Amino acid sequence: MSDFSGMEDLLQDFLIEAGDLLSGVDNKLVDLERTPRDLPLLNEIFRGFHTIKGGAGFLNATELVSLCHLTENLFDKLRNGELKVTPTMLDVILAATASVRSMFGELERGLQPSAADSSLMERLKQSVSGKLAQEPPPAAPVAPKPVAAPPQPAASSSSKGPDWDAYYQAITGTSPAKSVAVAQAEVVVAEAAPLDHEELHVSEEAAQQIITAAVGRRTTDKPGYQGPPGGRREGERQRDNSIRVDTARLDQVLNLSGEIGLTKNRLTALRSDILNGKNDTDTMHALDLAVSQLDLLVSDLQNAVMKTRMQPIGRLFQKYPRIARDLARSLGKDVEMLLEGEDTEIDKTMIEDLSDPIIHLIRNAVDHGIELPPERMSMGKPEKSTVRLEARQEGDHILIVVSDDGRGMNAERLRAKALEKGLISDEEANTMDERQSFNLIFLPGFSMASAVSDVSGRGVGMDVVRTNIQKLNGSIDIRSEQGKGTSFVISLPLTLAILPVLLVCLGDQPFAVPLSMVREILPIVPKEVQELGGHATMVVRGEVLPIVTLASLLGWPQDVVPEYGVLMQSAEQSFILAIDSFAGREDAVIKSLDDFRPKGVAGVTTLSNGQIVLILDMKELLTGLGENRVVTRAQLLLEGQALHAA
Amino acid sequence: MSDPKMKFLVVDDFSTMRRIVRNLLKELGYTNVDEAEDGVVAMQKLTSGGIDFVVTDWNMPNMTGIELLRAIRANAQLSHLPVLMITAEAKKENIVEAAQAGASGYIVKPFTAATLSEKLAKIFEKMAKT
Numbered sequence: 001m002s003d004f005s006g007m008e009d010l011l012q013d014f015l016i017e018a019g020d021l022l023s024g025v026d027n028k029l030v031d032l033e034r035t036p037r038d039l040p041l042l043n044e045i046f047r048g049f050h051t052i053k054g055g056a057g058f059l060n061a062t063e064l065v066s067l068c069h070l071t072e073n074l075f076d077k078l079r080n081g082e083l084k085v086t087p088t089m090l091d092v093i094l095a096a097t098a099s100v101r102s103m104f105g106e107l108e109r110g111l112q113p114s115a116a117d118s119s120l121m122e123r124l125k126q127s128v129s130g131k132l133a134q135e136p137p138p139a140a141p142v143a144p145k146p147v148a149a150p151p152q153p154a155a156s157s158s159s160k161g162p163d164w165d166a167y168y169q170a171i172t173g174t175s176p177a178k179s180v181a182v183a184q185a186e187v188v189v190a191e192a193a194p195l196d197h198e199e200l201h202v203s204e205e206a207a208q209q210i211i212t213a214a215v216g217r218r219t220t221d222k223p224g225y226q227g228p229p230g231g232r233r234e235g236e237r238q239r240d241n242s243i244r245v246d247t248a249r250l251d252q253v254l255n256l257s258g259e260i261g262l263t264k265n266r267l268t269a270l271r272s273d274i275l276n277g278k279n280d281t282d283t284m285h286a287l288d289l290a291v292s293q294l295d296l297l298v299s300d301l302q303n304a305v306m307k308t309r310m311q312p313i314g315r316l317f318q319k320y321p322r323i324a325r326d327l328a329r330s331l332g333k334d335v336e337m338l339l340e341g342e343d344t345e346i347d348k349t350m351i352e353d354l355s356d357p358i359i360h361l362i363r364n365a366v367d368h369g370i371e372l373p374p375e376r377m378s379m380g381k382p383e384k385s386t387v388r389l390e391a392r393q394e395g396d397h398i399l400i401v402v403s404d405d406g407r408g409m410n411a412e413r414l415r416a417k418a419l420e421k422g423l424i425s426d427e428e429a430n431t432m433d434e435r436q437s438f439n440l441i442f443l444p445g446f447s448m449a450s451a452v453s454d455v456s457g458r459g460v461g462m463d464v465v466r467t468n469i470q471k472l473n474g475s476i477d478i479r480s481e482q483g484k485g486t487s488f489v490i491s492l493p494l495t496l497a498i499l500p501v502l503l504v505c506l507g508d509q510p511f512a513v514p515l516s517m518v519r520e521i522l523p524i525v526p527k528e529v530q531e532l533g534g535h536a537t538m539v540v541r542g543e544v545l546p547i548v549t550l551a552s553l554l555g556w557p558q559d560v561v562p563e564y565g566v567l568m569q570s571a572e573q574s575f576i577l578a579i580d581s582f583a584g585r586e587d588a589v590i591k592s593l594d595d596f597r598p599k600g601v602a603g604v605t606t607l608s609n610g611q612i613v614l615i616l617d618m619k620e621l622l623t624g625l626g627e628n629r630v631v632t633r634a635q636l637l638l639e640g641q642a643l644h645a646a
Numbered sequence: 647m648s649d650p651k652m653k654f655l656v657v658d659d660f661s662t663m664r665r666i667v668r669n670l671l672k673e674l675g676y677t678n679v680d681e682a683e684d685g686v687v688a689m690q691k692l693t694s695g696g697i698d699f700v701v702t703d704w705n706m707p708n709m710t711g712i713e714l715l716r717a718i719r720a721n722a723q724l725s726h727l728p729v730l731m732i733t734a735e736a737k738k739e740n741i742v743e744a745a746q747a748g749a750s751g752y753i754v755k756p757f758t759a760a761t762l763s764e765k766l767a768k769i770f771e772k773m774a775k776t
Contacts, residue, residue, distance in 0.1 A: 010662065018662070047707070055662050
C-alpha cells in the first residue's frame with residue numbers, strides 16, 4: 001500500500017506541520033479539561049482536526065480522514081453547545097488523538113494508516129450522537145457487530161437533500177456527485193474496515209501504552225535501545241530528516257556567505273600583489289585587515305548555520321502535559337504540569353534524543369515523587385501537585401529542569417537499597433555524601449519501588465536516562481529536599497556540532513578531551529601524591545582523587561613523570577588525568593569516524609595548523625580498561641622501574 | 647481570460663495545503679502564485695494590488711475564508727476578483743453561505759488538478775459572459 005511515490009516531499013511537510021498541530025491539540029485538550037466550555041479553545045481544537053483531515057485527504061489516507069472527521073464532528077457539536085465535555089468523552093477524544101499520532105507513525109514509514117481501533121470509532125460515534133455511556137463500555141460490545149444498522153455518517157447525512165445539489169450547482173455549475181461519492185466511500189470504508197488491527201486500546205489500558213502511543217515511538221526505541229555510543233550524526237534516525245527554518249535565518253547565512261566571498265576576492269587580490277613583490281606596510285595592513293575580517297565572518301557564519309539547526313524546545317515540551325495527565329489519572333493523583341522557557345532554542349538532533357529521557361523523568365516524578373492526595377493533605381500540602389518542566393540558557397549551556405513538589409529523596413534509604421542490591425560496598429556507603437547518594441539511582445539495576453508497577457520500577461530507565469544525556473555531551477544532576485520535592489537538572493551544550501576541547505599532550509602527541517569535563521588544572525607535585533589502596537591519589541581541597549595517567553588509558557608506555565593533572569569530573573566520578581603538557585584549547589569541529597571507530601575515540605578534529613587530533617571519549621576509556629588503569633604511586637612517579645608493568 | 651501569467655493568491659493557514667494548491671496550479675500552467683496564511687495577510691496583499699484570482703481555505707484563524715470573501719466583495723477595488731473557496735466541508739449550510747457571500751466557486755478537499763481545472767474553466771467562462 002506504499003503509494004506515496006512522488007509525494008514524499010509533500011508527506012514530509014504534512015507530517016511535520018500536522019505533527020506540530022497535533023501536539024498543540026493535545027495540549028489544548030489538557031487545558032480543556034480545566035475549562036470545558038472555553039469556546040475559542042474548542043474552535044482551535046476543531047480547526048486542528050479539520051486541517052489534518054484536509055491534508056490527509058490529499059494523501060489518500062482515508063482512515064486518517066475518517067477518524068479526524070468523526071472527532072471534528074464531535075467538536076463541532078461541542079462548540080455549538082449541542083454537547084458538553086464529560087470526562088469520559090475527553091478520554092475518548094484523547095484516545096483519538098493518540099490514534100491519529102500512531103497513524104502519523106505509519107505514514108512516516110511510508111504506509112497507508114490502517115483503520116483505527118473499532119471500539120474507539122464506535123465510542124466516538126456514540127459521543128457524537130450524545131449516547132456515550134458514562135462508564136467506558138465493557139469489552140463485549142466492542143465485538144465487530146455492525147453499528148445499529150444505518151446511522152448515517154455525518155458527512156453524507158447532509159448530502160442527501162435536493163437543495164444541496166441545487167445550491168452546489170448554482171455556484172459551481174457541476175454535479176457534486178464526485179466529491180460526495182468520495183466522502184461516502186471513505187466513511188463506508190471506515191465502518192467496514194477489518195477489525196483485526198489492534199493498534200490502540202488506550203483508554204483502559206496501562207499508562208505505558210498511553211505514553212508509547214502519544215509519543216508515537218516504537219517500543220524498540222525505548223529503554224533497552226542504546227544507539228551507537230557517542231552517536232550523534234550517526235545516531236540520527238531516518239525519520240524526520242527535514243527541518244523548518246525561519247527565512248530570516250537563511251537570509252543571514254546567505255548574506256554572510258556573500259560577505260565571505262567578497263573578502264576572499266580581496267585576499268586573492270592581495271595574494272597576487274604580494275607574490276609580485278609588493279610587501280609595503282599598507283599591503284600588509286590590508287592583508288591583516290582582510291584576514292581578521294574573514295575570521296569574524298567565518299565565526300558569524302558558523303553561528304548562523306548552527307542557528308538553522310536550532311529549534312524551540314517548546315515543540316518537544318508540548319506533548320508532556322498530556323503524558324503527565326494520563327499517568328497521574330491512572331495513578332489516582334492530581335498533577336498539574338507547568339511549562340517554562342518553551343522558547344529556549346536547542347539543536348534539533350538533541351530535541352529528538354531528549355524526548356525519551358524527559359519522559360522517564362516525568363514518569364519518575366509523577367510515579368515516585370508525587371504523593372497520593374491523602375498523604376499530601378496530611379503533610380499540609382495542597383492536594384494538587386505540580387510538576388514543572390523548564391528550559392533556559394545559562395552561558396553556553398542549556399539547562400532543562402524537571403522538578404516536582406513531592407516527597408523528595410531520602411539519601412539514607414537510597415544507600416540502604418543500593419547496599420541491599422549489592423551495587424555498592426559497605427565502605428562506599430559510609431563515605432557517600434548526599435549528592436552521591438542521590439546519584440545512586442542512576443546505577444543500572446537500581447529501582448526504588450518495592451513493588452514493580454506498570455509505570456516505573458523496572459530498574460531500567462534512570463540509568464538509560466543518564467546514558468542518553470551523556471551521549472549528548474550533557475550531564476544530569478539531582479537536587480532534592482525531603483518533604484519538599486526533587487529536581488533533575490539536565491545540562492547540555494548548545495550544539496553538538498562544535499565541541500570546546502582542551503588539548504593535552506602525551507609526549508609530542510596532542511589529544512583532545514571535552515572541556516565540559518574539565519574542572520581545573522593542577523601541577524603534579526610528587527610529594528603530594530599519596531598511595532591509597534594501591535591507587536596513586538592526590539588530595540584536592542579535602543577530596544581524595546585517584547590519579548589516572550593518560551598513558552595507561554591509551555596503553556602507551558610512560559617514559560616521563562607526568563607534569564600536570566587535569567581534574568576531570570563526570571556524573572559518576574571525579575579523577576585527575578595525568579598528562580605531560582598542554583597544547584591549548586580549541587573549538588573542535590567534530591568529524592565522526594563512521595565505519596572505523598576505535599574504542600575510546602569519539603571522533604577527530606583538525607587543528608588550526610592542520611594537524612589531525614583524536615577526540616577522546618573519556619567515559620569509554622575509563623570503563624574499557626577496567627583495573628588496568630590503576631596506577632600506583634611508584635608507577636606514576638617512575639620510582640623503581642621494575643614495578644612498571646606497562 | 648485564462649491568462650497563464652495571471653497572479654493567484656492562495657490563502658490557507660496550513661502551509662502543506664498552500665503547497666498542494668500551488669503545485670496543482672502549476673500543473674495547470676499557472677506559475678504566478680503568491681501565498682497568505684490567513685485572511686488578514688491576504689487582505690494586505692490584495693490591497694497592495696497585482697492579484698487576479700483568490701483561492702482561499704475556509705477555516706483559518708484570525709480571519710476566516712468567508713470573512714475574507716465578504717471583505718473582498720465589500721471593497722470596491724477588489725469586488726470584481728474571482729474567489730474560489732476550498733474547504734473540507736460539503737455541508738449545505740456552508741455552500742449556501744458561500745454562495746450568498748458571493749463565492750465564484752466552491753471546491754471540496756481533496757481534489758485533483760482535473761477538478762481544479764474544471765472549476766477554473768467554469769469561473770472564467772462565467773466571467774467572460776459578464
